[in-house]
Amino acid sequence: MRFMTNEIMDRPNDIMRNWFNDQWSNFPTFFGDNIPTTDTLKTDIKESDKNYELHVDMPAFDKKNIxxxxxxxxxxxxxxxxxxNDHEDKNGDMIMNERSGGRFTRQxxxxxxxxxxxxxxxxxxxxxxxLPKIEEKKNSEHHIEID
Known part of the structure; x- marks a missing residue:
């Protein structure tokens, strides 16, 4: 059985997360970091009869931290x-700083x-x-006689 990728993804959480980030993404968090969750862990999912294949963008991650x-x-x-912190300078001449760190999760x-x-x-x-799929057992029809 094949599933469409839209049904595979965690849609209810993404809807709330996207709404929240659209409404509040320009406000800093309590600690001053703005972590753009809508731009992290972008994923392509491919499905075949034998497996699922995911490609997840995780730039600047060390694999020991995944x-x-x-x-x-x-x-x-x-x-x-x-x-x-590689672009901070002594004079505070930073024009834009969009890259951030933090913890990211997706299901x-x-x-x-x-x-x-x-x-x-x-x-x-x-x-x-x-992710290899488990071989599905084919449901064969079994006729049951009524006594």
Missing amino acids: DINYQNNTLTISGHRDSF YHLPAVDENNINATYDNGVLKII
Whole structure:
């Protein structure tokens, strides 16, 4: 059985997260960092008869700071990165500072996955995850006689 990618993604959470970020994304958080969650962990999901394949943009992450978990048909990707301080100068001449650090998490509903054979690689800021599907048992019709 194949699922459309729109049904796979965590849509209710994305709707609330996008609304919240559209309304409040220009306001700094309590600690002064503005972490743009709508621009992080952008994902492409491809589905075939044999597996799901995700490509997740995670630029400037160290792979030791990325955590991947699959439980109850849900894939959770989380990670953290430090703030960027490489362009600060003594005179305060920063014109714009959009890059930020922090903790990021995203979940995807991906049913019928062989969790023992999930494979992940991280290269050039892109996390690639292949989730093999469990072979579905074909439901054969079984006629039952009434006594």
